[in-house]
Structure formats: structure tokens, C-alpha cells
Amino acid sequence: TPLRYKAVVVDGAGRTASDTAATTAGQPPAPEKPTAKRHHAVVHHRRADGDYDGLLLRTADGTTARFAGRDAYGAFAWITPGPGAGAIRFTVEKDGVPDGPERVLDVAVSGEVWTEQNNTTVLKARPESAYPPRDGTKAVLHYHRPDGDYEGWGLHTWTGSADPPEWNDPVLPVREDPFGLVFEVPLNDGAASLSYILHKGQEKDIPDDEALDFSLYGHEVWRVAGDPTYLTPSPGGAFGLDLRAAEATWIGDDTVVWTGEGSGVASQQLVYATEGDLTIENGALTDEGQWLRLVPTELTEAQRSRYPQYAQASAFRVDPRDRDRVGQALRARLIATQRADNGALLGATGVRIEDTRPEGTGK
Incomplete structure (x- = not known):
């Protein structure tokens, strides 16, 4: 709660002086939890x-978009949701006829469905299973221009x-x-990354x-002109935000x-709570619990x-630094x-727990 106050003093000669100050009382608001940066909502069909x-693609508010994209799964369309967008209700139509029931894409949960x-x-x-294995020998970049003018554009x-090509002789x-x-x-x-510039001459x-x-x-991405974020794949886990499922x-x-x-995954961890429960609200855990850090490995x-x-x-x-808490986590x-x-x-x-044997015992 903001507090403002004013102090007034009077000396022996009757002269006055005053000053003001401000402070706050009570608990400061909890910091907002980070959320995934999703510029687009993408529907694959x-x-x-x-x-x-x-x-x-037709949303409940009347927004429409063509299924202009193609990938190994089928076709995809995209829209740009407004700030704070949540659940988007949509239908897919073929020549004006619904191609299935109304469905929902919750931007707080996933940028793609x-x-x-x-x-x-x-x-x-x-x-x-619908996509081919990653091919680490090449990078594939798909480039879309809303104006449809591709003359002279290179990489x-x-x-x-x-x-690497010369500037005047692009890929x-x-x-x-x-x-x-x-x-x-x-x-x-x-190669761990590819540096690039899409250009047309000096533009x-x-x-x-x-x-x-x-x-x-991964090694294959789709980009829309003027937007440095990837249309697809957008930031998303190997599994959705669903604690009712057990996909690990x-x-x-x-x-x-x-x-x-x-895609866009920078880290992974196992999370557990010794007290209370773990739930998801607005795309984040209500309680961060305790973490066991994970590092990639081979079986x-x-x-x-x-x-x-x-x-x-x-x-x-x-991670070896967290292995002393594995037993506690499994309980x-x-x-x-x-x-x-x-x-x-x-x-x-x-x-899902399939094996709780102590490390390396094989018993």
C-alpha cells in the first residue's frame, strides 16, 4: 500500500517549514513467472x-487464415494472437464445409497444435512419428513473404x-x-548452428x-518475412502441459x-514437492517444488x-550434484x-516409475 506523509515544524519565531515523503507498506506483489514468447498461433491439419x-482456419472471433504452409504432417495455418491471448476457439473448413468439430488452442499452453x-x-x-528423423548434414529454411514477391531473394x-557464399552470390x-x-x-x-542473412542485394x-x-x-525451420522468430517449430516441449498424463x-x-x-528447450529437470501438490495455472507451475537437474545421456x-x-x-x-535426493524424489x-x-x-x-533399484545394482 503506498503511503505519503507531510511533516511541518514551527520554530520559536513562528516560522514554518515542511517536507513530504513516501513509502509503501505490506508485502510487495509476487514477481510474474516467465512465460514462453509465442508470436504466432499455428494449427497443423x-x-x-x-x-x-x-x-x-476460422476462429470464433471471425479471423481467417489460409493453410499456406506444408510440412511432413500435412498443412498448417497461422494467426497472430493479441496481447494476453488465452484460449482460441477455431474450426478448419474445406471449401466452406467444416473439416471436423470446433477445437481450442490455448496460447498459454502451446503455440502449435x-x-x-x-x-x-x-x-x-x-x-x-509423423516427422522424419533430423538430418544433421544440412539446414533447411522455409521463407514466406506475404506480398508473394520472391524475385532476387537469397541466403x-x-x-x-x-x-559459405560471397554476398553477391547467395545460396x-x-x-x-x-x-x-x-x-x-x-x-x-x-555444426551447432548456422549464421545467416536473408537478403535481396543490399536489402x-x-x-x-x-x-x-x-x-x-532442429535443422528445419519456417520463417515469415520481417519476423526474426520462427513460425514453426515454435517454443514447445516434447510433451504438453498436462500433469494428468505420464509421458516420461x-x-x-x-x-x-x-x-x-x-523446440526452444534450454533445460529439463525432474520436479517434486515434499509437501502439497504440483499444479499448472496460466502456463506455469503454482509451486516450483524441488528440482533434480537433468543432463542428456545415451542409454x-x-x-x-x-x-x-x-x-x-x-x-x-x-546431474551428479542432485543424485543424493533421488530417493526422496521417488517417494x-x-x-x-x-x-x-x-x-x-x-x-x-x-x-511413470518402472525401476526403483539403487543405481548400478541391477538387482
Whole structure:
């Protein structure tokens, strides 16, 4: 509560002087929890016949968008939600006829959803089985210009590129699809990122140099002219924000596995609470609980033999600094989380316990 006060003094000669001051009382407001930065809401849609001509996204407030994008899943459309946007109700139409029921995309939970013709299911995390494995030998950049004018646009590359071009001889698109231009850039062995500039002569798409971090967004991205953020993949976990599900599995030896990697993910951890419960509200945990930090790992031969179903899963081990609390965590409710570099929650799911044997005992 703001407090303001004024002090007045009178001396022996009857002269007065005064001054004011201000302060606050009570508890300061709790700091806002970080949230994922999502500039777009993207709806992916798949039809059995592969016919996406005339497909339209329509929201409850009347906003429409064509399904101009194409990827391995099918087609996708996007809109730019306003500040503070939450749940967006939408339908997918084919030549004016609904291609399924009304669905919901909650921007606080996910910037992308995946739907299917005449199916009520809305996937909030990328269905990895629908996409090919990552190809680390090249980077693929899809470039869309709303004005449809692609004449003269090329790609200048340097760090990470196996064959950096001269400015006046940029990498040219290998093809054009309904979304726009498609650039493919061969990479150096072990490249962690690709530095690039989209340009037309001396005109740059954006003023700043850009860099695609493969560990965050993979090797294939879609960009809209003038916007440095990626349209897709947008920041999101390998699993959605759903603590009722259990998409992570503890397999013992301080190891947890799950399917997929997510995009924009800077860290992952196991979270537990010794008191109370963990819930999600407005895209964040109501209580951050206690963390076991996770580091990427590879399954051992013994683990692959015991759990062949997880041979292709993403695997993580508890950081050695936190392993003394594994027993305590396994006795509590355990969840797996993924976070962006600003700490925003991108994914949260329950953990299914398959093995609680002490580390390395095999008993």
C-alpha cells in the first residue's frame, strides 16, 4: 500500500517549514513467472486424401487464415494472437464445409497444435512419428513473404556452413512450395548452428544477423518475412502441459526417458514437492517444488537390452550434484519439465516409475 506523509515544524519565531515523503507498506506483489514468447498461433491439419486446396482456419472471433504452409504432417495455418491471448476457439473448413468439430488452442499452453480430419483429438506437442528423423548434414529454411514477391531473394551464410557464399552470390532456393522459398544449406561436420542473412542485394529481411541454433530448433525451420522468430517449430516441449498424463518414464540408474525433444528447450529437470501438490495455472507451475537437474545421456547396452522399447527415446540422467535426493524424489509425486532459456515452462508431464533399484545394482 503506498503511503505519503507531510511533516511541518514551527520554530520559536513562528516560522514554518515542511517536507513530504513516501513509502509503501505490506508485502510487495509476487514477481510474474516467465512465460514462453509465442508470436504466432499455428494449427497443423492432416487430411487422409492429402488435398489441402481451399482449406481455411476460422476462429470464433471471425479471423481467417489460409493453410499456406506444408510440412511432413500435412498443412498448417497461422494467426497472430493479441496481447494476453488465452484460449482460441477455431474450426478448419474445406471449401466452406467444416473439416471436423470446433477445437481450442490455448496460447498459454502451446503455440502449435496438430489436428486431423473428422477427429476431435488436439495434440499439443509435435507428433514425432509423423516427422522424419533430423538430418544433421544440412539446414533447411522455409521463407514466406506475404506480398508473394520472391524475385532476387537469397541466403547469405557463414558459421556452420560447409560452403559459405560471397554476398553477391547467395545460396539460391532449391524449390518453391505453397509456403514460399525453400533453402537448403550443407553443414560442416558437427555444426551447432548456422549464421545467416536473408537478403535481396543490399536489402536485408531484418537488420540483424541471424543464427539457427540446432539444439533448440532442429535443422528445419519456417520463417515469415520481417519476423526474426520462427513460425514453426515454435517454443514447445516434447510433451504438453498436462500433469494428468505420464509421458516420461524412470528406468532406474538415475535415468529418465521420453519421446521427442521439443523446440526452444534450454533445460529439463525432474520436479517434486515434499509437501502439497504440483499444479499448472496460466502456463506455469503454482509451486516450483524441488528440482533434480537433468543432463542428456545415451542409454547403456544393459538399459537397451532391458528396455528395447526406449532405444530411440531421448534419455537424461540426474546431474551428479542432485543424485543424493533421488530417493526422496521417488517417494514423492514426480514430474518432468522442459523450460526455455528465460525459465518459461514449455512442457510438464507425470513420470511413470518402472525401476526403483539403487543405481548400478541391477538387482
